[in-house]
Amino acid sequence: MLKYFRIKQQPDKVVPDLGAISLSMLERDATLPFTIRQLNNLPEAIKHRLYRGLVPSSLLTRFGIDPIQWRGANKEMLVFIKADPETEKVLITAQSTSDPNDEFFALELSDNSLNGIELNLIMLNDPTAPRYSIDYNEEGQPTLFGTLRRNLKAEEDAKQAGLAPGQVRAGLNASRMVFEHIEAFLAMLGHRAYFLEPLTYASAWVFERRGFAYVRGHKLMDDIHREFQTGGALFKGLGGGSAFRKLDQASTVRGRAWAIHDGILDVLDVRWDKIRMVKQIGRHAGVETFPKAIY
């Protein structure tokens, strides 16, 4: 029984820094987690077999892509994987045609400093939906999805079309299926959790619905919800001339997300940059910071 606690100054690594995956390692302990770096150091064919589990087959066949060979009807390669040896990242992208603008799936996982898993990127776009160039400004410079620079005209059009900040196209309604695949893959590796930093308020809300909890920022999400109520500080910041701060935005996830993207959190003297979320494998945290929300 513990008699006393004190703060641990240095967190332990989730997985020790082990070398290449060997047969004896596989035979010894099925619960020892593997890192992305270890997978990336495997021979190409083995690596591809393993990473194939991250892409839902039904998503590929929806676009006429062979789920094993990753080729389209004309035998062109349409799914790409970047998982170089001696790196700790894997990026998988899929596109519906040979035009990279028709990318509909992008997923990047990496090891973090404790050898846990980070979900750096997940993008599920409907390639048949209209595209809004929120990712480049009018001078053609990348905006990093509106976080570095903004293309206000494209953002306004995207907002009008019902998109959330950071979206270039409408989604595929496939996030539940993709998360199930990510979890199955990570459970296969032996991990019990993974982490991410949501780009926007809307994505944080989606991740809550998918069962994520907060490492940082749960209270901020509660504060945001409270202050968007009638009379709250964020509610009072709506109205006026800005296309991104209309009064009716307080009552929807997307509306709030656009106002936050537009910088309304200045009212609370906080920024949207320190939110960190965690998903326990196989468990739904039950977090709900915007009860009965309308998306």
Next chain:
Amino acid sequence: MAETFRIARAAHLEALEDFRAFIKVHCAGKNGINDEVLYDLQLAVDEACTNIITHGYNDMDPGSIILDLEFARDQVLITITDFGHSFEPGNAPTPDIHAPIEERKESGFGIFFIQQSVDHMDYKVTEDGNKLILTKILK
């Protein structure tokens, strides 16, 4: 099969009231849980969560505390999960509750109260969070 319930709240003192109410609601009518047991469970969770709020999430925008309540045949199991700084057991002595009040140390009583309220306490730091597991045997 054990019956389980879960609640998640931001690590903030306002959450303590929600946790107390959650325990009360789910303990109502359960065999072996009288007012004294209910009070013990609420006190243990109160102290543990206060510790997490004040120390575990110190210096960070508070994240979540997840409370799992599990009713087995002859025991109640409470698992409190957080994602803040973890703790580690030290060798500090149990506070002397018989010492004159001016000689008592300010800290260390939270854990003492938890120990007095439950039959077993375990603490694990895992990939999916810091977990304090409290067991109360039902007589």
